[in-house]
Amino acid sequence: MKRKTLRLYLVLISLALLGTATMLVLNAFDREIVFFFSPSEIAAERPVPGRVIRLGGLVETGSVKKLDDGATVSFKVTDLKAATEIAYRGVLPDLFREGQGVVVEGAFNDSGNFVASQVLAKHDENYLPPEVAKALKASGRWQEGAGTEATPAAMPANSSATSGASQ
């Protein structure tokens, strides 16, 4: 084994690995990335059914209803311009409240209803998820200075759909 041959092997293996990794990453970026929408953007153009997205805004006051099966909750997420109706089966995060910031992950089904698989709520009184703040700013209903002090913690609430299927 000459030093040159050894180096050649190393370079070849490294390139092969790098190539595989690049392919995997590009593929995953193409399919597994979750884009963030605001209710206004949804109202303007609805994403394809089945495509997983995140949706953020405030939980509309008075919109939280528990459906008859006792476990499904429906509520509206609003950026104060438009609102989207969400259905979620599972336990809501401890800090889920009407009028406060929330991010939901899920997809529209074929009949056009948004079914959430995760609801992320803040873990602090003054915290607003940055995406939600941005969405509110974009809709022009945001007052500077409110909710900027933060010990943020959006912790995921998995319903059976995500955590089970994800691995």
Place this chain on the structure above:
Amino acid sequence: MITEIGHYALVLALVLAVAQATLPLIGAQLGVRAWMALAKPAAVGQFVFLLLSFAALVHAFVVSDFSVAVVYQHSHSQTPLIYKISAAWGQHEGSLLLWVVILAFFGALVALFGDNLPPRLKARALAVQAMIGICFILFTLLTSNPFARLFPAPIEGQELNPLLQDPGLAFHPPMLYVGYVGFSMAFSFAVAALIEGKVDAAWARWVRPWTLLSWICLTAGIALGARWAYYELGWGGWWFWDPVENASFMPWLMGTALLHSAIVVEKRDALKAWTLLLAILTFGFSLLGTFLVRSGVITSVHAFAQDPARGLFILGILALALGGSLTLFAWRAPTLKAGGLFAPVSREGALMLNNLLLATATATVLLGTLYPLILDILGGGSVSVGTPYYTATFIPIVMPLIALTALGPLLGWKRGDLKGALQRLWAAGLIAVAALGVALWVDFGKQTLAAAGIGIGAWLFTATFIEWAERVKLFRIGPIDSLRRAVHLPRAAYGMSLAHAGLAIAIIGVTAASAWKAEEVRQLKPSDSITVGSFTYVLESVGPERGQNYIAERAHFRVLKDGQPYTDLYPERRQYMVQPMPTTEAAIQSHIFGDLYAVIGEGDGKGSWTVRIYEEPLVPWIWTGAALMALGGIVSLSDRRYRVGAPSRATAAQPAVAE
């Protein structure tokens, strides 16, 4: 008064660090022994002053001195004592102070126990360590002073975030910090070696204990953090691929690579430049982790700081440390003497491949962590990168790595016999295929990837056992002789076997827990029941409960298995008094093949409660596996040959001459 002493001690530590970073370095260059010798007292003194400073901060928390800003913001007179103490590092300023204390702690250890290091190498390594110290002490003093006072002093504090009031979390940050700050020592040794232009087997032996110690603590810290998320957040998950988790996972992956490549330097005098690069990058990832966590660029429980000045400061440190050391590397690495040669199929080759795979895996995690940030900066919109991304990229890279882990130890140095090694592993192959078959059969072939994970775990575990059995010649010589061989086997060998077996067990646990978790959510009235898996949960009652600084609703579940009483579970939903924030205390009962996991949600006021029950298969295996890995590290660390300060250049093994 004591607070001011703390502040003053911090400034004194900075002065000592400046002395330690300059004089010994110059002394080593000019050959002035007295200046080089200065490194030792300076390093010890720096550590003592930092410890004093930290003690002053803890004191302020213990006596609830609310005139100190951080105490006011993160403590309360009613907080239990243990959380008053842990609050000292449960916030940005204090945790940074802890960071520098640990940095100086490693420096002091090297100063005290490194008496047989060559004086030049020691002086240079300690000087580099002090440079990192200067950066971070300055950072603490200038942007995050934990000793800032409030005037007038508030009467009562705002309390520690209730989520952090947990015994597991009290010790998770110090553990994690010892882990990733400890890699600074490998970094300092690497930079010192680059300045010297010399890397050899002895160098690898000096660096090894520090790397190993860091790796052990990082392993334990990550596992503690995952376990905390598992029982405290109440969603039955233990890993979310959260950027902050990744921030500690990336140094762990690189540190693992470093541990393995250092073996090649030590035994075969090869891969020297690569090992230096790894040492630099591993600490680079620690710094990157600190940046991600401390700058507030990402959203997470851990992101205390939202001040952009802090983020910029750490970014500056990161650029300085990596830029400086990599430039030095580019300049000096070509002058290193080329090391031993080896065939591609050999122990060195396997370790090299291990390193390449680990580095690639780290790169995919890095990309996933930074992508949302980069896209956001470029105006590409908000995205999140979650578990599906990592499943699609990280897992396919790590699977061959684990399969290879089984094979590596059976290959000889220099030139290995792949066919022979595979033949010796026939039993492992058989068991792996059997495990794969069972896994496929149990869930009707629905999750092939998970079944493959189980198979690979079984393969590695069996192969590790076979490797050990061959070393002690089990069943080939008498049991007494085997026992004698087992006793005389070096501890480092046991360390490796334990760590690899632990990895196998953890892989099986992780796979099963992610693939076959079952969940049931229902609205229950007392005496209603849910059946999940083979267990039936009967809600007996929900009643009030009172803790020192919270009130709670406590549920009582009777759990039945096949109609027979099995256990009782008492999940709680706590409401903390100062920060009006409910937290979930899951009730968990472990058995060998998994956990029963019950959570009580909100009541509807009409006598029924939302209840969540999880069946968590093999989750205890994850903790067992991680504990075994850490234990393997400890056993290896206790090997006499690697004991701190034991080796010297003269007695270190001479590497075999290459062909």
